[in-house]
Amino acid sequence: MKKIYILCVDDEPEVLEAVERDIAELEDDFPLETAESADDARTVIDQIYAVGDRLGLILCDHVMPGDTGVELLIEMFNDERTHDTRRVLLTGQAGLEATVQAVNAGQLNHYIAKPWTPDNLRQVARDQLTEYVIQTETDPRPYMQQLNMQKLAEVVYKRGLISDE
Amino acid sequence: MDAFIQSPGDENDDLNDPIKVQNIVQKIRHLKKETVSYAPDAPIINEGESNAFIYVILEGSVQLLKHGQTKASMPVDRFGPGDLLGLTSFWSQQPSFLSSKAITAVNCLRLRNEDVEQLVHEDPAFGKTVHRIFISNLSKRYRRMIALNIKVAELGNALEHEHAQLKQAMQDLESTRNQLVHQEKLATLGQLLAGIAHEINNPCAALNRGVDNLIRILPTLFDTTHVFGKFNQEGRMLTAGMNCPYWSAEEKRSRMHQLLEQYPNIKRPLARRMAQLDEHTFRSLHLPDHGSLADKTIARISNLFDFYEIGNYLRSVQLSSDRIHKLVISLKNYGKHDEATWQMFDLRDGIRDTLTVLNNRLKHYRIQLRLDPIPPIYGSGSELNQVWTNLLINAIQATESGKTIAISTEQTDPHSIMIQFSDAGTGIQPHLLEKIFEANFTTKKSKSDFGLGLGLAISKEIIEKHGGNIQASNRAEGGACFTITLPVRSSQQSVQEHS
Numbered sequence: 001m002k003k004i005y006i007l008c009v010d011d012e013p014e015v016l017e018a019v020e021r022d023i024a025e026l027e028d029d030f031p032l033e034t035a036e037s038a039d040d041a042r043t044v045i046d047q048i049y050a051v052g053d054r055l056g057l058i059l060c061d062h063v064m065p066g067d068t069g070v071e072l073l074i075e076m077f078n079d080e081r082t083h084d085t086r087r088v089l090l091t092g093q094a095g096l097e098a099t100v101q102a103v104n105a106g107q108l109n110h111y112i113a114k115p116w117t118p119d120n121l122r123q124v125a126r127d128q129l130t131e132y133v134i135q136t137e138t139d140p141r142p143y144m145q146q147l148n149m150q151k152l153a154e155v156v157y158k159r160g161l162i163s164d165e
Numbered sequence: 166m167d168a169f170i171q172s173p174g175d176e177n178d179d180l181n182d183p184i185k186v187q188n189i190v191q192k193i194r195h196l197k198k199e200t201v202s203y204a205p206d207a208p209i210i211n212e213g214e215s216n217a218f219i220y221v222i223l224e225g226s227v228q229l230l231k232h233g234q235t236k237a238s239m240p241v242d243r244f245g246p247g248d249l250l251g252l253t254s255f256w257s258q259q260p261s262f263l264s265s266k267a268i269t270a271v272n273c274l275r276l277r278n279e280d281v282e283q284l285v286h287e288d289p290a291f292g293k294t295v296h297r298i299f300i301s302n303l304s305k306r307y308r309r310m311i312a313l314n315i316k317v318a319e320l321g322n323a324l325e326h327e328h329a330q331l332k333q334a335m336q337d338l339e340s341t342r343n344q345l346v347h348q349e350k351l352a353t354l355g356q357l358l359a360g361i362a363h364e365i366n367n368p369c370a371a372l373n374r375g376v377d378n379l380i381r382i383l384p385t386l387f388d389t390t391h392v393f394g395k396f397n398q399e400g401r402m403l404t405a406g407m408n409c410p411y412w413s414a415e416e417k418r419s420r421m422h423q424l425l426e427q428y429p430n431i432k433r434p435l436a437r438r439m440a441q442l443d444e445h446t447f448r449s450l451h452l453p454d455h456g457s458l459a460d461k462t463i464a465r466i467s468n469l470f471d472f473y474e475i476g477n478y479l480r481s482v483q484l485s486s487d488r489i490h491k492l493v494i495s496l497k498n499y500g501k502h503d504e505a506t507w508q509m510f511d512l513r514d515g516i517r518d519t520l521t522v523l524n525n526r527l528k529h530y531r532i533q534l535r536l537d538p539i540p541p542i543y544g545s546g547s548e549l550n551q552v553w554t555n556l557l558i559n560a561i562q563a564t565e566s567g568k569t570i571a572i573s574t575e576q577t578d579p580h581s582i583m584i585q586f587s588d589a590g591t592g593i594q595p596h597l598l599e600k601i602f603e604a605n606f607t608t609k610k611s612k613s614d615f616g617l618g619l620g621l622a623i624s625k626e627i628i629e630k631h632g633g634n635i636q637a638s639n640r641a642e643g644g645a646c647f648t649i650t651l652p653v654r655s656s657q658q659s660v661q662e663h664s
Contacts (some may be wrong), residue, residue: 014481016414024434031433036414043415065528066567093525094423 004056004132005048006032007124009041010074010090010153011064015114019059019090022118023125030056030129038067045082055085056132059112059127062091062098070098073106078155082135084129088112201275203267210251213262217274220250225271230264238264242309249302249331253315255281256299283578321622344623353550355499362496369493372486380407385507398449399472405446406476412441430457433527436443438470495521499550508542512584513574527557529566535573539582540653552627552635555620556586556647563590563645580653581633587646 006026008019012105016034023032035041041058048055058076062069069089076082085128089102092114102108107129130148133140139161140152156162200223203209212232226245239264242251253322254261285292348642385405387400396404411422417443420440425431431439452458458466495518513536520527520534540559560570560655568589577583600643602625621635628635633651640646 013411013414014485017477020434020437027433033418035413040414044418063525063528068566 003031003053004129005053006030006057006059007035007039007041007048007055008032008059008090008130009035009045009064009069010061011036012061019121022121026125026129026146028121029143030061037119037154038069038072041072045076054136055082056136057086057088057128058082059088059090059121062089062102062146063093068098068131070102070106075103076147077106085134086110086132088124088128090116092133154162174558177626184583195385197280199275199279201273203271203273205269206237207267207271209265209271209273210263211256212262213260215259216251216261216410217250217278219255219278219281220249221274221657222246223272224273225269227265227271228268230266231262232264234499238616241550242306243268249303250264251278251298252299255425282347291596295435297570304622330367340622344626347623349430355547358499359497362493365489366497368495369486369489372482373490375485376479377484380483382482383475397580398469399447401446402469402472403476406473407480408443408477409441409473409477410443411479417441427455428458431463435467435470438473439466444474476620483542489621492521498537499547506547507543507545509543510546511539512542512544512546513539515550516553516572516574516584519557523554523557523561527570529565530561530564531569532571533571535571537573537575539574541575543654544583544651546658548627549631553586559620559647560586560645561590563592564588565590576653581650584649584651585646587640587644589642589644592648593645594638595639598637598639 001115006023008016008023010016010019013036016036017154020032020034033044040061047116048108058073060069060073069091072088073087073146076085076087086109087102087106088110089099089108092113099111101110112121112124124130126147130151133143133147133152134155137143138159140147140155141161144152144156201376209220211228212230222244223246227248227250228240229242231241231471232238244265250265251261251275255262281295285295357649384396384400387396387403400431417437417440421433421436424436424439425433442450450469450474452462452466472606498514498518498523516536520532557570564570570589571585573585573586602621603656625635628649628651631651632654633649635647635649636650638646
């Protein structure tokens with residue numbers, strides 16, 4: 001089965017380590033990769049798709065050396081491979097203008113303000129991955145245990161994967 | 166009849182002389198004439214009414230008034246003895262153009278228009294004299310009118326000049342006011358900053374002390390052999406965590422992937438933690454080269470990595486509190502805003518403080534620092550910090566992220582130092598190079614936050630207060646360059662110059 005990855009991009013190693021710890025329990029099903037810049041993130045994305053895996057969720061800082069997070073998110077939205085990837089801005093300092101741009105041009109899915117709580121981060125990650133699975137998988141059953149079970153169950157039922165008989 | 170005809174030589178005599186006019190008129194024997202008197206303020210002719218007389222003023226003065234369309238009447242001219250009233254209506258046969266009114270008690274000779282006309286008709290010689298009197302009187306009025314016109318034009322010019330001056334004064338006042346508001350804002354901000362910095366400093370110092378002690382004491386708890394530096398495995402992992410080498414995200418990823426291949430049954434989070442170990446500590450775990458690890462082994466190294474992580478945390482708390490401490494110190498130095506704090510100081514410290522304070526906005530750029538040794542100068546550090554801040558913020562706004570902003574200091578001769586801020590932005594249009602230092606000049610479209618367009622005007626003022634000057638230029642390779650020169654003076658010299 002093609003693996004669904006989570007990617008976190010931030011120039012501060014402390015932030016990456018915090019995300020690594022907070023997301024650890026999701027990693028059995030959704031392995032996490034980290035990158036320290038938009039360029040680094042592009043390398044990771046290429047590597048993931050090169051072996052036939054996919055990127056389900058990106059958590060991205062805005063202010064970084066080199067390209068900004070919002071620029072990266074817009075680019076991913078326009079890239080066929082990562083068009084469906086759920087895009088989350090994880091930042092303390094994206095101004096109104098950058099955020100508006102991310103929402104309008106990059107179809108931002110969620111915004112997490114720093115500092116976050118681990119529970120909140122996990123919740124957002126689960127919700128976004130649930131949406132990703134619903135959009136891209138015909139049969140989301142393998143992910144029900146880890147993600148939003150109720151929501152996935154409704155989809156499974158609607159799509160007639162389980163019949164009442 | 167011939168009595169009023171003067172000898173030829175007298176022809177050019179001043180016919181405005183009232184006595185002469187009176188004499189001539191008096192001598193016209195068979196002209197019906199009467200002497201009339203008016204009390205002060207009494208009307209003589211009313212504007213718009215038909216007038217049947219010509220008046221020769223013998224005594225007193227008369228005010229000519231024009232009502233026009235406004236209710237208030239406007240003084241137009243003033244006549245005295247020898248002047249004639251009613252000439253215009255006499256010639257034009259139209260209602261009177263102006264009103265006239267006695268100012269003082271007035272005596273006039275009043276001649277009926279028809280009488281004058283008839284006499285002129287009958288006796289050409291009389292007509293000639295009368296015409297001369299009339300024309301002389303009219304040309305006197307005409308000259309006066311021209312003089313008045315000139316006066317009006319002069320007044321108009323003076324008024325315009327005054328108006329321009331007033332406008333300039335208003336502009337100056339407004340920009341001074343803006344500068345004051347801006348300075349007040351910065352001063353308040355500075356005080357606020359210093360206050361907050363002080364408040365943060367105390368808990369920060371406690372944090373620093375605490376973590377330093379923890380880092381010193383904690384490893385000794387795992388010193389089982391009581392020989393300094395010889396720790397058991399937990400102690401080794403703890404200290405390894407404290408001294409965790411820096412790995413780039415890419416290095417970490419590839420090491421993690423390598424470990425996942427080496428030990429197929431470990432999970433990603435553990436592999437990621439293992440990827441951070443330096444080689445020496447990794448060997449001390451005594452793991453097989455490859456192959457699946459026993460559950461017991463995995464449990465043991467997971468536990469050891471908790472110690473590693475404690476070391477990690479301690480180190481990161483230490484680094485972070487150190488960072489806060491440095492930032493607070495910079496803020497405190499930066500925010501000192503007091504005229505009285507003029508002193509000898511190395512302005513490079515101020516530049517470094519400013520860089521620290523603006524770190525967050527500068528991290529998009531390559532900062533090229535070349536701060537050559539310069540002698541200390543006498544001045545206000547915090548005010549000069551304002552200059553560095555303004556120049557850096559301008560550079561940030563002009564420059565695309567990823568490009569270079571360069572700052573340099575050098576001593577150009579024994580008496581002066583030079584500071585340069587250059588960016589790789591769009592540069593400054595040549596005709597604006599001077600203008601940008603004027604108050605209220607801004608390239609920003611909105612007037613939000615600090616965008617009052619005062620940054621460079623205030624910077625210039627501060628530099629000049631320090632006896633230096635600031636200039637803008639464009640670099641050949643693109644971008645703008647601001648060059649500041651400051652004199653090297655002892656505080657003694659400066660004080661003398663100040664007074």
